Amino acid sequence: MMLQERNFKHLLLVALFVGAAGSMAAQGCFSIGETTKVQFSQANWTRAETQDLFQWTDIQSRLTSDERVLSREEWAYLFMSRTDAYRMYARATVDGKKGLVLLPDKETWVKPEGLHFEYNDGDLGYATNKYSTDDWALMEAAGAVFLPAAGYSMDGVAVEQASEYGTYWTSSPLNEDESYYIQFDLGYLFYENMYNVNTVYRSVRTVKAWEPQGIEEANAKAKAVKFFRDGQLFIERDGKLFNLTGTQVR
Numbered sequence: 001m002m003l004q005e006r007n008f009k010h011l012l013l014v015a016l017f018v019g020a021a022g023s024m025a026a027q028g029c030f031s032i033g034e035t036t037k038v039q040f041s042q043a044n045w046t047r048a049e050t051q052d053l054f055q056w057t058d059i060q061s062r063l064t065s066d067e068r069v070l071s072r073e074e075w076a077y078l079f080m081s082r083t084d085a086y087r088m089y090a091r092a093t094v095d096g097k098k099g100l101v102l103l104p105d106k107e108t109w110v111k112p113e114g115l116h117f118e119y120n121d122g123d124l125g126y127a128t129n130k131y132s133t134d135d136w137a138l139m140e141a142a143g144a145v146f147l148p149a150a151g152y153s154m155d156g157v158a159v160e161q162a163s164e165y166g167t168y169w170t171s172s173p174l175n176e177d178e179s180y181y182i183q184f185d186l187g188y189l190f191y192e193n194m195y196n197v198n199t200v201y202r203s204v205r206t207v208k209a210w211e212p213q214g215i216e217e218a219n220a221k222a223k224a225v226k227f228f229r230d231g232q233l234f235i236e237r238d239g240k241l242f243n244l245t246g247t248q249v250r
Helices: 002-023 056-062 072-080 133-141 215-221
Strands: 037-040 089-094 097-102 129-131 145-148 166-173 178-184 191-197 207-209 225-229 232-237 240-242
Touching: 056 166, 072 166, 072 178, 072 191, 129 133, 133 145, 145 166
Parallel strands: 089 129
Antiparallel strands: 037 207, 089 097, 097 145, 166 178, 178 191, 225 232, 232 240
16 A cells, blocks of 8 residues: 555656646646636746846746736735635645745645645744645645745845745836835735835746646536545546546546
8 A cells, every 4th residue: 555655646746747847837726816817837936046036127038928927916815815815825844945835726625635734823834734745746736836935135145034034026016116025934924015126036936827727627617526535636527537637537
């Protein structure tokens, strides 16, 4: 049984890698407005020169045609206005890295069997939810997104408060020299009205329009139920059973 479980997790990790190479976006569906849904990129932007942090003025020139950065209002809707918003995110540690876990919309979220998610951390900070690499592969396959607490930088070289603060640029300028960003840290899970000069280096996570694929496509077409059985994720719709890729298995 243990060998089968390890083999399944290995195959799942391979499948996730292949999927990331093809779409570069997690399959979770996230509402950022009453009629707008997106999926997040698999990881924060990275750069080889120094740290994985960027100035606000660098963002537009680096975006591809199908990706963008959430506005301040869209981040606020995600954290505060979607269904059961406050239950759908929490601080966590993934493979030793501290950050914030975002769950997809409640209607599409099924927690992997055997794992936990506690939105009320009781002031335990990043120690509340801890996931190994294999654990997180299952969470990510179910649609969860991880935002690392990478801190920020004033000069693009020296990083301040990494593993304490997560600061992410929004697409919303305050004026021609300053723009809004969101922040989470050990003291609070979401700061909405933060702004600073555009020359500060912060994390960037992009989104693109949600495109139902595989299991999510089946879920979008009709009311369906998702569940885990023997270590695998399935969806049941209209008396038919589908696997993670959307292939009918019964």
